[in-house]
Amino acid sequence: MIRIEQLTKRYGDTTVLDIPALEIPEGQIFGLVGNNGAGKTTLFSLFLDLIQATEGTVTINGIEVHRSEEWKAKTAAFLDDSFLIGYLTPEEYFYFIGELRGVSKPQVDELMDSFSDFFNDEILNQKKYIRDLSKGNQKKVGVVATFIGDPELLILDEPFANLDPTTQIRLKELLVEKGKDIQKTILISSHDIQHVTEVCERIAVLEKGTIVQDHKTSAKTQKELEAFFSNQT
Amino acid sequence: MISLRELSTFMFLRFFSLQWKSFRRSAAFSSGVITGVFYVFGGLYFAAIFTILGFGSYFILDDDMGVEPLSFINKHLIYAASFWIVWRFFVQKMPVLNIQSFLILPVKINAVVHYALGRTVFSFFNIGNAFFFIPFSIVLVKNGYPLAQVLSWHLAILAIVYCTNYLNILINDRNDVFYTIATTLVLFALFQRYAIFDITLYTGPVFDMFYSDPIYALIPWLCLGLIYRFTFMHFKNRMYLDAGLQPIKKEAQELRLNWLNRFGRTSIFIKNDIKLILRNKRSKTTLLVSLFFLFYGFFFFIDSSSGMYEAPVWKIFAGIFISGGFLFTFGQYVPSWDSAYYPLMMSQNIVYREYLNAKWSMVTIATIVSAVLASFYIFFGWETYAAVVIGAIYNIGVNGHLVLLSGAYIKTPIDLTSTKKPFGDKQAFNAKSLLLTLPKLVLPMVLYFVGSFFGGPWGGYLTVGFVGIMGYFLKDKVFDKIEQVYKSEKYKTLNAYKQTK
Numbered sequence: 001m002i003r004i005e006q007l008t009k010r011y012g013d014t015t016v017l018d019i020p021a022l023e024i025p026e027g028q029i030f031g032l033v034g035n036n037g038a039g040k041t042t043l044f045s046l047f048l049d050l051i052q053a054t055e056g057t058v059t060i061n062g063i064e065v066h067r068s069e070e071w072k073a074k075t076a077a078f079l080d081d082s083f084l085i086g087y088l089t090p091e092e093y094f095y096f097i098g099e100l101r102g103v104s105k106p107q108v109d110e111l112m113d114s115f116s117d118f119f120n121d122e123i124l125n126q127k128k129y130i131r132d133l134s135k136g137n138q139k140k141v142g143v144v145a146t147f148i149g150d151p152e153l154l155i156l157d158e159p160f161a162n163l164d165p166t167t168q169i170r171l172k173e174l175l176v177e178k179g180k181d182i183q184k185t186i187l188i189s190s191h192d193i194q195h196v197t198e199v200c201e202r203i204a205v206l207e208k209g210t211i212v213q214d215h216k217t218s219a220k221t222q223k224e225l226e227a228f229f230s231n232q233t
Numbered sequence: 234m235i236s237l238r239e240l241s242t243f244m245f246l247r248f249f250s251l252q253w254k255s256f257r258r259s260a261a262f263s264s265g266v267i268t269g270v271f272y273v274f275g276g277l278y279f280a281a282i283f284t285i286l287g288f289g290s291y292f293i294l295d296d297d298m299g300v301e302p303l304s305f306i307n308k309h310l311i312y313a314a315s316f317w318i319v320w321r322f323f324v325q326k327m328p329v330l331n332i333q334s335f336l337i338l339p340v341k342i343n344a345v346v347h348y349a350l351g352r353t354v355f356s357f358f359n360i361g362n363a364f365f366f367i368p369f370s371i372v373l374v375k376n377g378y379p380l381a382q383v384l385s386w387h388l389a390i391l392a393i394v395y396c397t398n399y400l401n402i403l404i405n406d407r408n409d410v411f412y413t414i415a416t417t418l419v420l421f422a423l424f425q426r427y428a429i430f431d432i433t434l435y436t437g438p439v440f441d442m443f444y445s446d447p448i449y450a451l452i453p454w455l456c457l458g459l460i461y462r463f464t465f466m467h468f469k470n471r472m473y474l475d476a477g478l479q480p481i482k483k484e485a486q487e488l489r490l491n492w493l494n495r496f497g498r499t500s501i502f503i504k505n506d507i508k509l510i511l512r513n514k515r516s517k518t519t520l521l522v523s524l525f526f527l528f529y530g531f532f533f534f535i536d537s538s539s540g541m542y543e544a545p546v547w548k549i550f551a552g553i554f555i556s557g558g559f560l561f562t563f564g565q566y567v568p569s570w571d572s573a574y575y576p577l578m579m580s581q582n583i584v585y586r587e588y589l590n591a592k593w594s595m596v597t598i599a600t601i602v603s604a605v606l607a608s609f610y611i612f613f614g615w616e617t618y619a620a621v622v623i624g625a626i627y628n629i630g631v632n633g634h635l636v637l638l639s640g641a642y643i644k645t646p647i648d649l650t651s652t653k654k655p656f657g658d659k660q661a662f663n664a665k666s667l668l669l670t671l672p673k674l675v676l677p678m679v680l681y682f683v684g685s686f687f688g689g690p691w692g693g694y695l696t697v698g699f700v701g702i703m704g705y706f707l708k709d710k711v712f713d714k715i716e717q718v719y720k721s722e723k724y725k726t727l728n729a730y731k732q733t734k
Contacts, residue, residue, distance in 0.1 A: 048579075051727070051728070078574075101582050129512070
């Protein structure tokens with residue numbers, strides 16, 4: 001699904017990302033953990049061709065992201081609030097994304113119905129623009145919008161941050177459920193070791209721009225990760 | 234242990250350095266050294282013009298026009314003062330401070346507010362006036378006007394300049410107040426022009442008093458004190474996060490635009506743009522300004538007393554503006570309108586071509602609508618309206634492409650929720666887009682000139698119209714090129730939009 005070759009990103013003399021090789025196969029739920037400044041968002045931005053790699057390439061389904069735009073049809077992402085359109089209501093935003101992805105209004109409505117629990121009556125029919133929603137509710141809108149049109153690749157940066165405990169648990173269940181589909185690849189970054197170990201099949205640790213650990217998630221993984229991060233100074 | 238007062242003074246300097254850093258480190262600055270040079274030269278240019286006017290106007294008024302210079306200036310100062318307010322409203326930058334971080338620091342809130350307001354003293358909008366009034370006063374004294382009286386008059390004017398400065402800050406968020414002032418100004422000007430009512434007969438003597446009886450010069454200073462105090466309190470009361478900063482949340486209005494669906498994928502973006510325009514303060518102002526453009530022709534077609542604008546070539550110039558209001562005010566800032574969610578647009582299932590096409594359609598539709606709305610120019614003769622139609626054709630065929638092209642180089646994010654700066658956004662000023670205004674305005678005039686050389690006025694019109702139609706048919710080719718520019722600028726644009734002012 002995703003392949004990275006000799007990928008580096010430098011700003012002046014500072015190397016913020018240096019990944020010689022990484023392959024994420026189709027159907028995997030891949031978690032990325034790391035401290036602030038480790039390069040998680042940089043890596044995701046490179047996947048989406050939002051920043052330019054200094055060297056190397058990112059390939060999604062055989063398409064080099066900076067050469068063609070074809071990967072966009074099957075990829076959905078929510079990195080931060082710059083993926084939301086503040087002056088739209090959540091419904092309008094969902095329809096907008098739906099139109100872009102060829103999903104009709106009734107289909108979007110149906111999908112949203114299935115999220116009514118997740119929305120907790122705070123999103124739909126509120127007569128509010130997205131810019132007037134709380135941070136947590138904005139995040140819900142952004143994350144759910146990525147499910148529209150059933151994209152094969154989902155990229156979510158810190159999806160659990162700002163969410164209330166109930167929603168965090170629901171989102172985890174939701175992602176695990178989505179991940180059962182063998183055609184869906186999901187990329188998640190998080191500060192929270194527990195969340196990623198519960199959701200992801202594979203977890204990579206990013207430290208100063210390089211991948212220092214790459215686990216297949218097992219019963220021991222959480223302990224190992226905790227040990228790793230508590231030894232960091 | 235330093236006292237709070239010392240700390241405040243210290244903080245005052247500190248604010249300055251923070252401000253400088255935020256300016257120096259913004260993407261717009263580092264990408265625009267040429268822009269900086271333009272500013273310096275622009276500033277020097279205006280300073281020079283004002284100075285020459287200041288020295289020269291006495292002699293022009295006295296010798297050439299045979300009027301008493303000081304009372305002539307006084308008579309018209311009311312217009313100058315109103316114009317200062319209007320002009321400042323659109324162009325002057327507000328003293329914006331990110332107060333959140335200061336509120337919990339041990340700085341007196343008064344110091345923060347005084348600093349924010351005090352900073353504006355050195356704005357060019359204030360200092361600039363000195364370039365006129367100082368030389369003018371010097372010439373007055375040289376010509377035998379008593380120094381003390383001239384000085385008191387001068388100081389009174391200075392106070393009035395600063396009154397308009399703080400008044401502008403006070404009414405800045407109040408569009409209603411502003412438009413009342415602006416409308417009154419226009420009405421009085423019209424009344425005077427058509428000899429219905431001459432306000433200057435009443436205001437002129439007031440300004441004369443500052444000269445004839447220096448004690449009255451204290452009045453503007455008292456006013457200034459009051460306005461400053463008022464502005465100060467206004468801001469101080471808003472130094473709470475839940476007061477001024479928290480906008481009132483309006484209930485979302487529903488907009489059904491399904492009838493647009495027939496236009497296919499382009500309609501997705503057009504529907505969004507319509508919502509963008511109607512639901513954000515900044516873009517609403519833009520829409521209003523573009524309506525004003527419709528009446529731009531009055532300057533040319535009514536006031537022919539000077540004879541300067543009678544040449545048909547100026548009609549083309551006016552025609553471009555009349556039909557191109559939306560094109561220039563909205564089109565000029567594509568893609569910055571989408572700056573807040575540009576990463577979404579760049580990673581969603583969107584092809585650049587569709588996006589650009591949608592913006593082009595918006596501009597084209599608005600140009601056609603403007604040309605239809607401007608049909609009242611028929612009263613000025615068929616030839617006049619023909620100029621508007623020809624202008625519209627050129628706008629659609631050539632200028633539509635050019636605004637999109639120059640947009641690729643604009644790196645200033647637009648804060649949609651702020652009312653400010655429908656034009657004259659400092660950082661949107663950009664050498665490349667400035668260069669691109671030449672073909673937008675000057676080229677059609679040159680074309681007209683060439684055409685009229687061979688076939689008279691109609692030959693000129695036909696030439697401009699023909700080039701416009703050519704441009705329309707070359708659209709696909711031109712768009713290939715524009716798309717390339719957008720793609721190559723993509724990363725820079727994304728990076729610049731990340732910075733919020």
